[in-house]
Amino acid sequence: MPKLISLSADLKEAFQHLILQRTGLVIRPSDRDSFAKKISMRMDAVNFISPQDYYLLLESRTQESKEEWQNLVALLTNNESYFFRDKEQIHLLQNHILPKIIQKKQIEKTIRICSAGCSTGEEPYSLAIMLQELIPNYKQWQLSVFGIDINQIAINSARKAIYSPWSFRGVSEVIKGQYFQQVNQQYQLEPRIKNMVQFHLVNLVQDEFPFNDIDLFICRNVFIYFNAPAITKVVNKIYHALNPDGYLLTGHAELSGQNLSQFHRLSFSQSLIYQRRKEGEKQQEIRQPLTVKELTIPQFKPIKPAKTLPKPITVKTDPVPVKKQPIISPSPIKKEPVKPTVNKLLETAKNFIEQERYQAALEQFQQILDINSNHTDAAYWIAQIYANQGRYQDAILYCERLLKIDSLAIAPHYLLARIAEETGKLEEAKYLLKKIIYLDPNSVAAYLDLTHIYTQEGDERRAIKMYQESLNILQMLPPETPIVERGNLTASQLLLQLS
Numbered sequence: 001m002p003k004l005i006s007l008s009a010d011l012k013e014a015f016q017h018l019i020l021q022r023t024g025l026v027i028r029p030s031d032r033d034s035f036a037k038k039i040s041m042r043m044d045a046v047n048f049i050s051p052q053d054y055y056l057l058l059e060s061r062t063q064e065s066k067e068e069w070q071n072l073v074a075l076l077t078n079n080e081s082y083f084f085r086d087k088e089q090i091h092l093l094q095n096h097i098l099p100k101i102i103q104k105k106q107i108e109k110t111i112r113i114c115s116a117g118c119s120t121g122e123e124p125y126s127l128a129i130m131l132q133e134l135i136p137n138y139k140q141w142q143l144s145v146f147g148i149d150i151n152q153i154a155i156n157s158a159r160k161a162i163y164s165p166w167s168f169r170g171v172s173e174v175i176k177g178q179y180f181q182q183v184n185q186q187y188q189l190e191p192r193i194k195n196m197v198q199f200h201l202v203n204l205v206q207d208e209f210p211f212n213d214i215d216l217f218i219c220r221n222v223f224i225y226f227n228a229p230a231i232t233k234v235v236n237k238i239y240h241a242l243n244p245d246g247y248l249l250t251g252h253a254e255l256s257g258q259n260l261s262q263f264h265r266l267s268f269s270q271s272l273i274y275q276r277r278k279e280g281e282k283q284q285e286i287r288q289p290l291t292v293k294e295l296t297i298p299q300f301k302p303i304k305p306a307k308t309l310p311k312p313i314t315v316k317t318d319p320v321p322v323k324k325q326p327i328i329s330p331s332p333i334k335k336e337p338v339k340p341t342v343n344k345l346l347e348t349a350k351n352f353i354e355q356e357r358y359q360a361a362l363e364q365f366q367q368i369l370d371i372n373s374n375h376t377d378a379a380y381w382i383a384q385i386y387a388n389q390g391r392y393q394d395a396i397l398y399c400e401r402l403l404k405i406d407s408l409a410i411a412p413h414y415l416l417a418r419i420a421e422e423t424g425k426l427e428e429a430k431y432l433l434k435k436i437i438y439l440d441p442n443s444v445a446a447y448l449d450l451t452h453i454y455t456q457e458g459d460e461r462r463a464i465k466m467y468q469e470s471l472n473i474l475q476m477l478p479p480e481t482p483i484v485e486r487g488n489l490t491a492s493q494l495l496l497q498l499s
């Protein structure tokens with residue numbers, strides 16, 4: 001065990017300042033004890049007795065100093081990573097951003113992506129897999145993914161591309177089976193993916209990037225450890241290394257409070273993404289339309305069942321046993337006997353939705369409402385399809401219709417909040433989301449949406465509070481609880497993504 005040296009307050013501060021200057025890393029008050037231990041460990045390892053001498057070694061620009069920085073950085077950085085981390089951002093990349101880049105590069109057939117702060121390689125390799133999946137004739141393309149990180153040990157491990165099961169949290173067995181070979185208890189990545197990725201030891205704050213003309217930078221779960229000036233410096237470097245119209249994706253809320261006037265802000269339901277602005281071009285805030293696939297069906301959940309159950313609806317049909325509705329989990333309103341044709345219509349409508357034939361689905365839902373004007377599932381689907389088509393006024397009318405049936409139903413409130421958000425009515429969105437929290441204090445989706453809005457508004461304090469609240473709830477919920485507004489991810493899966 002190394003002897004724990006005691007650092008004077010001044011010296012502690014000097015070490016922290018030097019580390020911040022050289023790496024951007026902030027030593028938080030809660031980490032200060034362990035920080036002193038780490039300094040002790042390193043002094044012990046290189047046989048230094050005086051902390052002042054160790055400080056001078058770090059401050060110098062010798063080869064010995066460079067090597068020691070490597071050892072110290074390995075103790076100071078958090079290298080947590082896993083494949084396809086943050087499902088929502090992965091969905092955004094797979095369905096919007098990468099297809100856009102691929103389309104733009106059809107003639108040139110060259111794509112260059114960088115994972116900055118790539119740790120042990122899970123993130124750049126996930127990007128390489130996505131590119132190969134999206135480009136059937138990928139062999140005719142020049143696809144380059146760069147992984148850069150300050151930590152030499154992480155880079156060495158990334159280059160080996162052998163992973164333990166822990167790196168595959170939430171990854172489907174199909175992907176694992178397709179791209180990895182099991183060797184004992186570990187998984188070796190296929191050479192055709194491995195060879196697409198080049199790793200470089202790069203300190204984001206100090207070093208020049210060894211490349212340029214990048215189409216997409218991903219820098220996630222890195223800036224959370226930096227102070228604001230270091231973030232500004234790195235974002236500026238990223239800007240210059242990006243192609244015109246190139247993208248920057250960071251972790252949620254990691255750029256709050258930054259001046260990002262060089263970028264357009266593209267606001268998707270899953271995440272904000274920044275796009276390099278051409279010189280002289282006006283900055284734009286671009287909101288992407290809602291998509292039905294992204295908007296999963298929230299349940300019409302009575303908050304306090306005893307008081308808030310909607311009145312039973314009498315349907316003038318021959319009573320038949322009710323089959324469970326496949327689309328939305330039934331609430332008592334849906335357990336009413338219904339005409340078989342309603343079930344059939346619902347089934348057909350659902351098939352149309354799966355085929356993305358929304359107009360045809362709309363007609364089926366309308367027919368259901370002709371039979372039963374209080375059919376909440378049908379009305380909700382119509383509202384959702386209209387919202388997806390940008391017909392917000394029509395969507396709002398259907399939400400209001402639903403709220404007349406059950407004024408405390410969460411789903412129409414949530415859809416109204418999403419529409420308000422999409423149309424820039426942030427005050428209204430906040431009001432609705434707070435109302436949802438009042439009705440259902442465990443609404444993780446409402447807390448996460450509020451996080452997103454406060455982040456957009458630069459209100460970091462509130463954004464962090466909302467984010468913390470959503471984590472607290474997720475930790476409290478039974479792990480298997482589905483979070484319907486988030487694609488039915490379970491509470492534990494969502495927690496993994498967010499933390």
Ligand SMILES: C[S@@+](CC[C@H](N)C(=O)[O-])C[C@H]1O[C@@H](n2cnc3c(N)ncnc32)[C@H](O)[C@@H]1O
Nearest residue numbers: 023077078081117119149150151203204220221
């Ligand atoms: C928590 S990991 C994130 C890995 C990956 N981006 C992800 O989200 O799964 C943070 C990484 O940032 C790296 N890092 C921290 N400071 C850095 C710096 N100044 N330059 C380059 N990388 C840095 C760390 O070494 C670590 O590997």
